[in-house]
Amino acid sequence: MDWDKLRVFHAVAAAGSLTQAGEKLHLSQSAVSRQIRDLEDSLGATLFHRHARGLLLTQEGEALYESTQNISADLARARARIRAAREESGGELAVSTTVGFGSLWLAPRLGRLREAAPALTLDLRLSDEVVDLAMREADVGVRMRPSPQSDLIQKPLLSVRLRLYATEGYLNGRPAPRTLDDLADHDVLTYSRNAAQPLENLDWIFRGRRRIRPVLTVNNHLGLLQAAREGVGVAALPDYLAALAPELIPVGEEAPGPKYEIYLAWPQELRGSHRVALFRDFLLEELAAHRKTYPPDPF
Structure with a gap:
């Protein structure tokens, strides 16, 4: 089965829209539509119900989407393992956290992380929406509640x-x-x-x-x-x-x-990542200093 067509199908199924999937894949709507038609022809099955508000998966489409989700997750884990095996203290680390914590607490302290790891580049992604770390929407997340996902490593911070x-x-x-x-x-x-x-x-x-x-x-x-x-x-x-x-x-x-509790979470496949370890140790040191300056609430 053609992986390019499966990749397009996966993007359309996730977005529920040909246009949005095309924007994510940098393809025209007509190219996305053609790939879906070709995939449906090769499978002899209809994968989407089309209506005015978007696209809905058929029963066959649901079955295929479950498979492409597994494939996508496997590929993300493989990429992470390859990157973790190659990395040292340099490169980019994508960090997801809330607007308040990221803007007011974390960002002002990043100068000390730069001093400790000058080759490390942070991609700080601020949103109060919870991102899917298992699907590699970020490398690590500083979260205000524990995740129910079993494939994440989570460490309470504060x-x-x-x-x-x-x-x-x-x-x-x-x-x-x-x-x-x-x-x-x-x-x-x-x-x-x-x-x-x-x-x-x-x-x-x-x-x-x-x-x-x-x-x-x-x-x-x-x-x-x-x-x-x-x-x-x-x-x-x-x-x-x-x-x-x-x-x-x-x-x-x-x-x-x-x-x-505030938690630091990262995927299991980044267990041996030096970048994650650098960021984790930096957070723990900064939070220890924070607790000394601002003792726990007595109430």
Whole structure:
């Protein structure tokens, strides 16, 4: 069976669109369509149902897509093993993490990694969407929750707590909230409920409290932190981010939020990767220094 046609089929099945698959493969829509027709002719089967909203796999298409997924994963693992066998301390490492952690905590520290490994190039990919490391959408991921995927190596890095913060300027002339119910009398800033969820339990302040109405919701913690620093209101933030803004003071001492772990994850086939080891050791050293500077939340 022609692998080029299977590769095109796999891209179309994943995207559900000839146009999107063509953009990913740098092929015209007509070329993609021709490859799919030729594959269907060679198999004597219809692989897609075509309708106005896109393409749906037929039963035969589902069976073939399962096989191409396995082939694609095997090829990705083989490429990773070959690269890991050749690499030393140089080359590129693709790192996926959230907008808040990557922008505010990780990026400012990368100068020290450059000093330790000047031949290493980082491709920092910031998104609150979780990428598929097993399919090599990145080499390593710094994640705010563990992955259910069994083919990943995962290492807990840092315990974090969500809690409430505000500036002295915002609190000037009004009592600081001590409980979650007190937030009904405050301007509340929080993470958007309909945004990508890098954390679990982001709705903790609203549970059973209909009187709390946020004045601002933001789809990532970077924007939320900046609004809180400017005194817009009381924000629910991870303590490691709030620690970077000395103008923020913790409030709501009777309402500590949930705790979670930050994890570093990478595919099993990169177990022996020197690049991954360099990045892992760098993170552990930086986080150890962070814990000394900002002791764990006492609440």
